[in-house]
Amino acid sequence: MPRFKTILVTGGAGYIGSHCVVDLLNAGHDVIAIDNFANAVCDEEGSPALKRAQQITGKKIVFYEADLLNKPQINDIFDKHPIDCVIHFAALKAVGESMQQPLLYYQNNLLGMLNLLEIMRNHECYQMVFSSSCTVYGEPEYLPITETHPTGSITNVYGRTKYFIEEMLKDLSAADEKWNIISLRYFNPVGAHPSGLIGEDPTKEFTNLMPFMAQVALGKKPVLTVFGNDYNTPDGTGIRDYIHVMDLASGHVAALNYLGSNQVGLKVYNLGTGRGVSVKELVEVFERVTETKIPLKYVDRRLGDITAMWADATLAREELGWSTKLTIEEMCTDFWRWQTMNPDGYPKKSKKTSVIVNGNS
Numbered sequence: 103m104p105r106f107k108t109i110l111v112t113g114g115a116g117y118i119g120s121h122c123v124v125d126l127l128n129a130g131h132d133v134i135a136i137d138n139f140a141n142a143v144c145d146e147e148g149s150p151a152l153k154r155a156q157q158i159t160g161k162k163i164v165f166y167e168a169d170l171l172n173k174p175q176i177n178d179i180f181d182k183h184p185i186d187c188v189i190h191f192a193a194l195k196a197v198g199e200s201m202q203q204p205l206l207y208y209q210n211n212l213l214g215m216l217n218l219l220e221i222m223r224n225h226e227c228y229q230m231v232f233s234s235s236c237t238v239y240g241e242p243e244y245l246p247i248t249e250t251h252p253t254g255s256i257t258n259v260y261g262r263t264k265y266f267i268e269e270m271l272k273d274l275s276a277a278d279e280k281w282n283i284i285s286l287r288y289f290n291p292v293g294a295h296p297s298g299l300i301g302e303d304p305t306k307e308f309t310n311l312m313p314f315m316a317q318v319a320l321g322k323k324p325v326l327t328v329f330g331n332d333y334n335t336p337d338g339t340g341i342r343d344y345i346h347v348m349d350l351a352s353g354h355v356a357a358l359n360y361l362g363s364n365q366v367g368l369k370v371y372n373l374g375t376g377r378g379v380s381v382k383e384l385v386e387v388f389e390r391v392t393e394t395k396i397p398l399k400y401v402d403r404r405l406g407d408i409t410a411m412w413a414d415a416t417l418a419r420e421e422l423g424w425s426t427k428l429t430i431e432e433m434c435t436d437f438w439r440w441q442t443m444n445p446d447g448y449p450k451k452s453k454k455t456s457v458i459v460n461g462n463s
């Protein structure tokens with residue numbers, strides 16, 4: 103029996119949220135998932151991703167369409183369910199959009215978090231795993247990046263919301279020792295569940311490398327634009343630490359287990375593989391394992407992109423007992439399976455106002 107039985111997953115219908123829900127159910131937790139469908143697909147019955155998560159695990163999810171900016175709605179959910187811990191994914195995350203609409207991002211990401219923390223405190227729920235990002239480090243001063251690397255010099259609004267939230271959590275845990283929070287700084291999540299049933303289906307920007315590359319491989323886009331081949335890297339293209347979304351999901355279960363037996367205040371962990379892979383390398387692996395051909399077009403560097411970033415994931419290994427298991431090949435194979443089984447992503451229907459996948463409202 104896990105120490106925390108009932109987990110509230112905000113943003114549970116999204117890409118990382120839905121994969122994490124699968125792992126939580128497999129680990130024996132009860133899951134209450136909420137999502138406002140800002141960046142997740144909904145159909146007439148609710149979230150197709152969560153429906154499929156139920157199919158994969160054979161377990162039930164209680165789902166609410168709910169918005170963290172609607173305090174009474176969130177409060178009701180806490181009144182109804184004995185929530186032991188919250189995993190907080192819900193956030194807007196499109197870098198370009200965040201630069202155009204900073205108020206939207208600050209309101210949604212920061213106010214949403216403030217509301218959630220206040221409601222948690224009122225219900226004496228002090229346990230949280232927060233979805234942060236390696237973007238908080240800005241341009242690396244050294245590699246691989248450890249958790250003690252300076253944070254804050256970030257070039258986009260989305261990244262700053264993650265940084266500000268981490269600062270808020272620091273203040274909160276310093277003011278009240280009951281809080282027990284782990285902030286997980288993700289590197290670049292890619293891949294999909296090996297069943298091919300759930301995966302990434304962006305409803306907003308389609309700008310990340312792996313989904314874009316898969317669209318090219320499917321013939322839906324003519325060419326992959328490579329942003330810069332004049333970086334100071336071995337092949338001139340940018341380097342990232344790509345992590346399989348199922349490894350990322352298992353990092354959350356490990357964090358939950360750790361919170362269950364340790365009072366940490368606030369602790370921060372990198373979730374990455376510790377290995378840097380260039381754009382060219384990733385394209386080559388993708389082409390090889392999927393037996394496709396990706397036409398490339400080299401253009402100027404993308405504004406705000408950094409040269410290279412990869413994690414030192416030692417701390418998570420030593421303290422959480424977590425490390426990645428899945429290879430770059432598996433990231434590409436699994437993403438491709440999802441993409442070919444679902445060339446148009448999840449079945450999409452017009453958005454309804456109140457949707458329940460399962461359970462009560």
Ligand SMILES: O=c1ccn([C@@H]2O[C@H](COP(=O)(O)OP(=O)(O)O[C@H]3O[C@H](CO)[C@@H](O)[C@H](O)[C@H]3O)[C@@H](O)[C@H]2O)c(=O)[nH]1
Pocket residue numbers: 195197235236237261288289290309310311312314326327328329330339340341342381404407
């Ligand atoms: O069409 C494309 C898309 C990307 N890239 C390159 O591919 C690499 C990865 O890019 P992308 O997949 O867009 O990821 P990042 O720019 O590293 O940003 C991701 O990772 C950050 C750190 O976690 C998060 O903050 C962002 O939200 C998330 O999009 C970079 O070198 C890009 O320049 C291309 O060359 N062509």
